[in-house]
Amino acid sequence: MKKEAKISVLDFWFLKGKGFFLLFLILVLFFIIDLLVGSVPISLFQSFSTLFHPASADPQIASILFQFRIPKAITAITAGAALSVAGLQMQTVFRNPIAGPDILGISSGASLGVALFVLSVGWIFKGLPLFSVAGSWGIVLAAWTGAGCMMFLIVLIASRLRDLMTVLIIGILISSAVLAVVSVLQYFSSDYSLKSFIVWTMGSLGGTTRDQLWVLVPSVLAGLVMAFFSSKFLDAFLLGEDYAKSMGMNLRHAYILTFASTSILAGSITAFCGPIAFVGIIVPHLARRLFHSSLHSRLIPGTMLLGAIVMLIGDLISQLPGYETTLPINSVTSLLGIPIIIWIIFKNKKMGAL
Amino acid sequence: MEQDIFVQCKGISIGYKERSKASSVVKSEISLKALKGEMVALVGGNGIGKSTLLKTVAGFQPPLSGDLLIHSQSVADYNSEELARELSFVSTEIVRVAHLTVREMVGLGRYPYTNWFGKLNNHDEEIIDKAIREAGLSGFENRSINRISDGERQRAMIARALAQDTRIMVLDEPTAFLDISNKYEIVRILHQLVNEYEKCIIFSTHDLHTAISMADRIWLMLNEKVVEGTPEEIAAKGYFESLFPNNHHLIFDAAKGDFNIRKEYRGVVKLSASGPELIVITKALERLNFEVLPVSPDETSSGFPSVTQSLRPSVSPSPDITVVQSADVWILSYSGICMEIESVEDLCRQVKQITIQPKS
Numbered sequence: 001m002k003k004e005a006k007i008s009v010l011d012f013w014f015l016k017g018k019g020f021f022l023l024f025l026i027l028v029l030f031f032i033i034d035l036l037v038g039s040v041p042i043s044l045f046q047s048f049s050t051l052f053h054p055a056s057a058d059p060q061i062a063s064i065l066f067q068f069r070i071p072k073a074i075t076a077i078t079a080g081a082a083l084s085v086a087g088l089q090m091q092t093v094f095r096n097p098i099a100g101p102d103i104l105g106i107s108s109g110a111s112l113g114v115a116l117f118v119l120s121v122g123w124i125f126k127g128l129p130l131f132s133v134a135g136s137w138g139i140v141l142a143a144w145t146g147a148g149c150m151m152f153l154i155v156l157i158a159s160r161l162r163d164l165m166t167v168l169i170i171g172i173l174i175s176s177a178v179l180a181v182v183s184v185l186q187y188f189s190s191d192y193s194l195k196s197f198i199v200w201t202m203g204s205l206g207g208t209t210r211d212q213l214w215v216l217v218p219s220v221l222a223g224l225v226m227a228f229f230s231s232k233f234l235d236a237f238l239l240g241e242d243y244a245k246s247m248g249m250n251l252r253h254a255y256i257l258t259f260a261s262t263s264i265l266a267g268s269i270t271a272f273c274g275p276i277a278f279v280g281i282i283v284p285h286l287a288r289r290l291f292h293s294s295l296h297s298r299l300i301p302g303t304m305l306l307g308a309i310v311m312l313i314g315d316l317i318s319q320l321p322g323y324e325t326t327l328p329i330n331s332v333t334s335l336l337g338i339p340i341i342i343w344i345i346f347k348n349k350k351m352g353a354l
Numbered sequence: 355m356e357q358d359i360f361v362q363c364k365g366i367s368i369g370y371k372e373r374s375k376a377s378s379v380v381k382s383e384i385s386l387k388a389l390k391g392e393m394v395a396l397v398g399g400n401g402i403g404k405s406t407l408l409k410t411v412a413g414f415q416p417p418l419s420g421d422l423l424i425h426s427q428s429v430a431d432y433n434s435e436e437l438a439r440e441l442s443f444v445s446t447e448i449v450r451v452a453h454l455t456v457r458e459m460v461g462l463g464r465y466p467y468t469n470w471f472g473k474l475n476n477h478d479e480e481i482i483d484k485a486i487r488e489a490g491l492s493g494f495e496n497r498s499i500n501r502i503s504d505g506e507r508q509r510a511m512i513a514r515a516l517a518q519d520t521r522i523m524v525l526d527e528p529t530a531f532l533d534i535s536n537k538y539e540i541v542r543i544l545h546q547l548v549n550e551y552e553k554c555i556i557f558s559t560h561d562l563h564t565a566i567s568m569a570d571r572i573w574l575m576l577n578e579k580v581v582e583g584t585p586e587e588i589a590a591k592g593y594f595e596s597l598f599p600n601n602h603h604l605i606f607d608a609a610k611g612d613f614n615i616r617k618e619y620r621g622v623v624k625l626s627a628s629g630p631e632l633i634v635i636t637k638a639l640e641r642l643n644f645e646v647l648p649v650s651p652d653e654t655s656s657g658f659p660s661v662t663q664s665l666r667p668s669v670s671p672s673p674d675i676t677v678v679q680s681a682d683v684w685i686l687s688y689s690g691i692c693m694e695i696e697s698v699e700d701l702c703r704q705v706k707q708i709t710i711q712p713k714s
Contacts, residue, residue, distance in 0.1 A: 232472035236465055238451050245414055246445075247518065248438025248466035294454040297471060 019291055023305040027077070030312040034073045037316055039324050040064060068206065073312065075208045075216065079273050080283070080311025081304040082220045082265040085227045087280025088287070088303045089262045092234045092296070093255075094154075096164045097344060100281035101266035103168065104154050105175030106147045108182075110270035113146020114139055115182045118197045119189040136215040140271045147267035150178070151259045204329050205315055208272050219268040224304065226261035231296035233258060238294055276330055278337025279314070283307040285344055359426065360522050360554040361388040361411060366420030368403060368410045377418050380406045384420070384580045386573050390521075391552035393545060395565035398575030399598060404558045405446075405526055407575070411556065412443045412524045424522065438466035442515035444525040448507070450500055456510050457495040460485055463517030482517050489513035489543060505536030512543060523547070525557040529564070537561070541568055562594070566611035585611070619645040620709050624676040635677070638698050642705065649676060675705060 036042050042050075042061055050057035050065055087100040094104075101107050117138055153174065158167045186194055208216060233254035236244035245251055269276065287302040288294060314336065318327040367382035380403040388394045398404050410417050413429050422429045424440055432440070442463070449459075463485070464478045474482070486495060489509040499507055508528060515523050528544070529537040541564055547553050548570075556573075559565055565572055566585040573582050574593055581593055588594060594606045598613075605616045623639050625632070626649035636646045675688045677695075684695045688708050695701045 229470065232465070232468070232470060235462055235472055238454065239449050239459070239462060240445075240447055242409075242414065242443070242445050242447065243449070245434065246412060246438065246441075246443035247462065248435035250434050288453045292453055293458070294451050295458055297473075 020301060020305065023302070023309065027305055027309050027312070030309055030316070031073055031077065034076065034312050034315055035065065035069045037319050038064075038069065039319075039326075042069075067210070071208055071210050071213055072206045072315065074213060075205045075273065076311045076315045077308040078217055078220045079205065079269045079276060080279060080307035080309070080314075082223060082269050082307075083276060083280040084283035084287075084303045084307025084310070085224060085300060086262045086265040087282075088284035088296075088299060089227060089230070089234060089258050090280075091284055092237050093258055094158055094164070094167065095237070095240065096168065097285070098168065098281055098341060100278070101147075101262065101270075102275060102277045102280060103175075104150075104171035105178060106150050106154075106262065106266045107270045107275050108175040108178040109146040109148075109150025109153075110143040110267040111146065111275065112178050112182055113142040113144070113149075113267070114271055115185050115197060116146075117142030119185055119193045121193070136212050136272075140215055140219055140268055143267035143271035144263050145267075147263040147270070148259070150174070151263050155255070155259070204326075205273055205311075205318075206326070207274075212272055216268055216272050219264060223261050223264035223268065226257060226264070227300055230254070230258045230261055231300055234296040274330065276311075277334050278341060279307060279310060279333050282337050282340050282344075283310055285340075286310075357426070358390040359387050360390055360424070361386075361556065362421075362423040362426075363387070363411070363417075364421040364423065366410065366417035366422050368406045368415075369418050370406075370415070371418070379418060381575070381580060382419070386580065386582050388522075388554050388556055388571065390554055391548055392554055392570040393548045393568060394554070394556040394571045394573060395569035396556060396558040396573045396575070397560075397562060397565050397597070398558075402575045402577070404575060407573075407580075408443075408524055408526050408556070408558055412441060413437050414443075435466045438518065438520075440520055441522040441524060442518040442520040444508075444511045444515050444523070444528060446526045446530060448504075449511070452498060452500050454499050455496050456491060456499055456502065456513075457482065457486065459499050459510060460513045460517050463514040463519075466518065481519060485513040485516035488516060488547070490539065503536075505532050505539065508532065508536070508540060509543065512540070516547070521553055523553055523555045525555070527558050527560070529559060529561060537564070563610075563612045617643055617645075619643055621645070622647055622674050623705065624649045624674055626676075626678045628679075631679070634698055635701065638702055639705065642702060644675075644705065649678065675708060677701065 032044070032047075035047050036044060040061075042064070046058070046061055047065060050062050054062055054066075083101060086106070090099040090101065090104060090106075091097060121135075121138065154167070154171055157170055161167055161170070186197065189197065233244075233249060236247055236249045237254070237258075239247075241251070244254070266280070283306050284299070284303050287299055287306050290306070291298050291302045293299060314329060314332045317336075318329050318332045320327060363384050363386045366384050367379050368384065369377055369379040369381070371377045384407070396404050396408065406415075409415055410422065413424075413432070413434075416422075416430060424432065424437070429437070451459075460482050461474055461478070464474055464482065465472065468474060468478065486492060489512050491506065491509055491513055494502060494506060494510070499510060502510070512525070512528070515525075523544075525544075528540050532540065544555050544557065545568055548555055566589070569585060571582060572585050572588050573580065574588055574597070576593065576596055577599060581588065581591075583591070589608050589611070594608075594613075597606075598604050603616050604613045606612075607614050620643045623644045624647050625635060625639070627635060639646050675686065678685050678687070684701070686693050686695050686701065686704055693704065695704060
């Protein structure tokens with residue numbers, strides 16, 4: 001009797017946790033590969049000896065690993081997890097299979113926030129160090145505000161127009177308008193602030209400094225914790241707003257929690273890595289297929305892990321192993337992502353199902 | 355008795371609040387109630403505000419004025435979770451979510467009882483199993499709700515409402531878009547829930563026949579007012595006739611409990627027959643737009659019926675046709691002429707000729 005019980009508990013744990021465990025192993029694997037690949041290849045042995053005995057290691061390799069590769073890999077994991085969970089939340093709340101932070105303009109809202117912040121700070125203070133920790137917090141707060149405002153606008157539009165396609169099209173239009181405002185702003189800015197803004201827009205996974213990571217990682221962790229706490233709300237949203245209300249969901253609390261989480265996640269990544277398209281749309285679909293579930297208690301951790309893996313793969317491809325140059329990460333995710341999105345649209349022609 | 359009144363509307367107005375100007379009232383002065391163990395059918399024409407009323411009763415939108423009481427307590431005094439434990443709702447909206455099984459969806463009904471993360475305990479699982487069984491969905495637990503038929507999906511939505519374990523259930527057109535078999539299955543399930551658990555079930559429907567035969571109480575929305583009562587009371591007061599005041603082609607048939615299309619009859623045929631022939635001939639003649647009436651006994655006894663003047667001169671100017679069956683022979687008489695007919699087809703041909711003749 002005892003033995004049987006033990007086996008069933010183990011089975012139970014495996015059934016529930018197998019997927020997550022496997023994904024976690026794959027994540028660790030790609031994390032290590034990401035440390036090794038680049039313009040200067042590092043062997044597995046070298047990297048381990050440097051990691052565990054930094055004192056006796058080749059200082060050049062140590063500097064590459066600690067100053068560049070590890071921050072970049074951590075940024076990739078953070079960005080992948082954050083954008084994917086943000087996309088998942090938006091797809092569920094708007095009940096729209098191709099909603100995502102980039103397509104509905106949340107990322108452009110964050111860009112506008114950052115542009116206003118960088119340009120106005122440059123104008124007022126004439127030389128506040130934007131790349132300090134204080135400056136990073138300023139940028140991130142501006143991005144959250146911009147993303148949050150965009151989110152609010154999209155919710156207003158979506159509550160007026162029930163049609164999924166119309167909401168998407170308007171989201172794309174507003175997104176373009178916001179980006180146009182950003183380019184107009186650049187005309188009216190001083191040389192100094194323009195320079196810092198251009199540096200920011202060229203941001204990529206590798207552009208994040210170790211100081212910025214101390215802002216980025218806690219922000220994203222906060223957003224992810226909020227996402228975990230919104231999983232029951234999101235489950236109810238699956239059936240639509242009316243059913244969610246009839247099951248006793250407090251609509252206002254649900255909206256505030258999920259949208260704050262989405263704004264923080266998408267805003268933080270846009271603030272430090274610039275726009276990274278399509279990851280947020282695709283990964284939730286992959287997670288639903290893999291876990292055969294739409295319930296968020298499983299989907300949120302699944303989407304996090306998958307998003308991190310997808311982003312590491314994207315980063316590996318952008319490194320172009322064997323070449324000196326790297327591709328911009330946004331181009332890689334777009335080239336990989338767009339065919340998958342077309343496939344998603346073809347798969348559910350009615351646009352009704354998540 | 356007071357505690358048996360589950361839902362009570364005291365002179366409420368329903369409609370939508372508009373920010374710019376005064377609110378747009380859909381209907382006002384509504385006073386209705388629904389009791390424990392009652393099946394209440396909400397009947398009314400399209401666009402008269404049935405859904406608005408149901409959404410108001412379900413607590414989605416507050417009444418613009420008046421009191422809406424759920425268990426003798428104003429609906430405004432409930433918080434959303436308390437209300438969700440008293441009242442569940444099934445909407446007309448079709449839920450399409452891939453990768454969501456029937457069981458997972460029914461499990462969402464436990465929402466008002468579970469913790470912050472929606473974790474289901476053993477008690478929740480038992481209630482979910484029971485709800486699935488009662489909705490007749492055993493064996494469908496692990497099917498995706500996208501891969502089941504409309505009728506099964508509707509039953510799954512009802513199972514979800516059952517898992518919510520409420521004393522009041524509100525359903526907006528639960529039988530719309532369903533075939534007859536599925537329609538009656540849904541009605542049967544609802545009826546059983548009322549009988550077995552004394553739930554109070556309020557549903558809207560366009561199927562007057564179902565409403566009259568199954569409901570304990572009818573809420574009837576007319577253009578000028580909203581009335582309630584047992585189906586018999588409503589029929590006796592003649593309210594059904596005023597359901598569609600602008601449509602003169604519809605007549606309410608109290609015996610059938612349903613509406614019929616009023617036809618412009620070409621004439622009246624008096625028919626004396628029995629058995630299967632009666633039905634066949636009646637159908638054939640009705641298709642030709644004749645009103646079929648039984649022959650009165652004194653006419654049949656004479657064997658050769660006398661020609662009677664049309665009882666409804668306004669309907670048709672042509673005199674009555676009489677068809678009488680005597681032994682194996684069918685006799686058609688018209689304006690004093692009698693002829694023998696061979697078949698239903700023959701009858702139809704003769705009847706048509708007779709009615710065309712007067713014009714030529």
